[in-house]
Amino acid sequence: MLTDRGWGAAGAGLALVALWAALGELELLVTAVLLFVGIGFGLVYVRLSRPRVSIVRQINPSLVYEGDQAIVQATITNNGRFRVINPTVEDEVGGLGAARFHASAIKADESVVANYQIVCRPRGIYTVGPAVLVLQDPFRFSRRRSIVGSSDRLVVYPEVERLTGFPIVRGRDPAVHASRPEFSHRGGEDFFTIREYRTGDDLRRVHWPTSAKRDQLMIRQLETPWQSQALVMLDVRASAYSSPAAFEKAVKGAASVTSHLFSSGFETSVWTGAVALSSGEPYAKIMETLAVVRPSTTFDIVAAASRLQKSGRGGALIIVTGRPDHDLIAAHRLLSRDYPSTIALTVSAGAEAVSFQQLGAVTLNVEPDQSWAAAWLTATNPSWSTVSAG
Numbered sequence: 001m002l003t004d005r006g007w008g009a010a011g012a013g014l015a016l017v018a019l020w021a022a023l024g025e026l027e028l029l030v031t032a033v034l035l036f037v038g039i040g041f042g043l044v045y046v047r048l049s050r051p052r053v054s055i056v057r058q059i060n061p062s063l064v065y066e067g068d069q070a071i072v073q074a075t076i077t078n079n080g081r082f083r084v085i086n087p088t089v090e091d092e093v094g095g096l097g098a099a100r101f102h103a104s105a106i107k108a109d110e111s112v113v114a115n116y117q118i119v120c121r122p123r124g125i126y127t128v129g130p131a132v133l134v135l136q137d138p139f140r141f142s143r144r145r146s147i148v149g150s151s152d153r154l155v156v157y158p159e160v161e162r163l164t165g166f167p168i169v170r171g172r173d174p175a176v177h178a179s180r181p182e183f184s185h186r187g188g189e190d191f192f193t194i195r196e197y198r199t200g201d202d203l204r205r206v207h208w209p210t211s212a213k214r215d216q217l218m219i220r221q222l223e224t225p226w227q228s229q230a231l232v233m234l235d236v237r238a239s240a241y242s243s244p245a246a247f248e249k250a251v252k253g254a255a256s257v258t259s260h261l262f263s264s265g266f267e268t269s270v271w272t273g274a275v276a277l278s279s280g281e282p283y284a285k286i287m288e289t290l291a292v293v294r295p296s297t298t299f300d301i302v303a304a305a306s307r308l309q310k311s312g313r314g315g316a317l318i319i320v321t322g323r324p325d326h327d328l329i330a331a332h333r334l335l336s337r338d339y340p341s342t343i344a345l346t347v348s349a350g351a352e353a354v355s356f357q358q359l360g361a362v363t364l365n366v367e368p369d370q371s372w373a374a375a376w377l378t379a380t381n382p383s384w385s386t387v388s389a390g
Contacts, residue, residue, distance in 0.1 A: 006042060006141035009035045042137035046144040052080035053106075055089070055131045055149035063284070066123045066159040066252075072099070074114045074131070078106040088134040093118055093154065094127045120156040123251070123291045128152040157287045158248075158255035161373040194218045229267045229315030231339060232258050233308075236273040238295035241322035245368040246347040247295050253345045253372050254320040255290050259283075267315075271308060273299055305331035309338060316341045319361075323348040332361075345372070 002010065016032035019025070058073045074091060078084050084106045092098040099116035106112055129151040136143045194210050197217035210218040234254040241247040254270070261268040262283050270277050270286045272293045277286045317339035321328055324346060336342065342361035347368060364375040 001143060002039070002043075003136065003140055003143050005139075006039055009039055009139075009141055013039075038139050039141050042139055042141035045137040046135055046142050049135055049144070050080075051078065051082075051084045051087070051133065051135060051146075053078055053084060053087070053133055053148050055091075055129070057091075057128060057149075057152050059128070059152065059154060063157065063287075064120050064154065065157045066121055068120050068156075070118045070120050070154065072116055072118060072128065074099075074101075074116075075111055076103075076106065076114065077111040078108055081108050083107045083110075084135065085138060086136045086140065088136070089114070089148075090132040090134065091116070091129055092132075095124070096120070096126055118154070120154070122248075123156045123158045125288070125292055126154040126156065128154050155284075155288050155291055157291050158251045160259045161252065161256040161371060163256055163260040163373055163376045165377055194220065228265075230261050230269070230318060231315065231335075232261070232268060232270045232318045233320065233335075234270070234272045234290070234293065235301065235319065235321035235328060236293060236296050237299050237301060237327075238297045240325065240328065241295065241347065243368065244295075246322050249347045249366065249368045249372075250320050250322060250345070251290055251293060253347070253366075254318075255287060256372050256376075257318050257320070257345070258286060258290070273301075273304060301327050301331045302334070305334045309334050315339060316343065318343045318345065320345040322346065345375075 013032040013035035016028045016035070020028040020032065054077050056075045056077075058075075060071050060073070061068070064070045072091070072093075074089070076087075076089055086102070086104065087106060088100060088102045090098060090100045096118055099114075101114040101116070103112055129149060130147050131149050133146050133148045134143055135146070194207055195218065197206070197219050205219045207218050207220045232254055234250065238247070241250065254272075258268060258270055268286075270289065272289055273296060277289060317332075317335055319328070319332065319342060321344070324344070332342065344361045344363045346363065346365045348365065362379055364372070364379045366372060366375050
């Protein structure tokens with residue numbers, strides 16, 4: 001197809017023909033013919049050109065959270081025997097924008113690298129590419145667009161706030177507060193090493209035979225400690241939230257707690273209304289589920305909690321919701337048999353969270369523009385000692 005420059009040349013050629021007819025100047029006709037020849041050459045050039053161009057992308061960082069800036073490095077390679085003249089590559093990120101870069105020429109077997117930046121907002125899964133190669137003739141009278149390369153996925157996780165503070169729970173210390181052993185695929189609890197006693201170590205871990213032999217206190221150090229368990233339950237009912245911003249705040253709360261528990265060594269399951277994703281799933285897969293979760297207008301949380309109860313493993317229950325109501329309280333009663341310790345994260349007026357507090361749950365309440373990290377630090381420090389891994 002003709003470019004704007006090509007259409008301009010065609011218009012100029014027609015005008016020159018008209019002037020030649022009116023004035024009879026041969027030079028006008030020759031100039032018009034040259035313009036038409038150039039346009040024809042350009043059309044034939046782009047039609048016959050079959051460039052073999054490939055594109056490979058690398059997205060950094062690999063884990064992208066809402067609000068982050070990701071850098072896409074696109075490597076464009078000419079795999080053909082002839083150089084590609086005046087190529088333009090357009091790379092679109094669905095919903096977030098497009099990047100366009102141009103090169104004067106790419107020689108045979110040569111690669112050029114282009115970088116562009118993406119502001120990743122809002123959360124979700126985006127398609128990067130496939131790229132569009134725009135090829136023009138040397139006079140830039142005509143162009144041809146073709147698809148090159150494949151597409152890539154860009155997963156933007158919900159924004160995560162850094163939570164501080166760590167729960168003192170039964171199950172993390174096999175010598176002090178253990179309620180039952182958790183066997184890990186990474187090793188067994190019978191494997192341990194011996195190290196010297198350090199101030200603050202539990203004396204119940206002293207290995208007396210070795211201590212007597214070495215004439216100093218020696219401590220048993222387990223290679224694989226028993227893990228605490230937690231279930232993060234995100235209320236996806238649209239009726240529980242006063243606004244879309246409140247739902248987004250709840251998603252960020254669920255993502256923040258999940259990230260904190262994973263980094264702290266908890267066996268964490270996440271439930272968003274469908275099947276609960278257990279700690280056996282990769283962290284990225286669980287966060288990807290949170291990246292695409294949407295509010296539902298037909299969800300029955302009591303029936304879902306009843307199904308979830310059958311697979312409950314015990315531990316701490318973290319409920320993330322907007323406005324607590326009777327259905328959510330009923331769901332909590334069902335799950336509390338397996339998860340006796342509950343933390344409720346609510347996005348609502350403070351009075352609406354009283355129902356959870358009356359049930360003995362540690363309750364954090366914020367508005368959509370407030371911080372989960374501050375509420376977590378304030379509410380959990382004096383209360384985490386009540387949490388049990390089951």
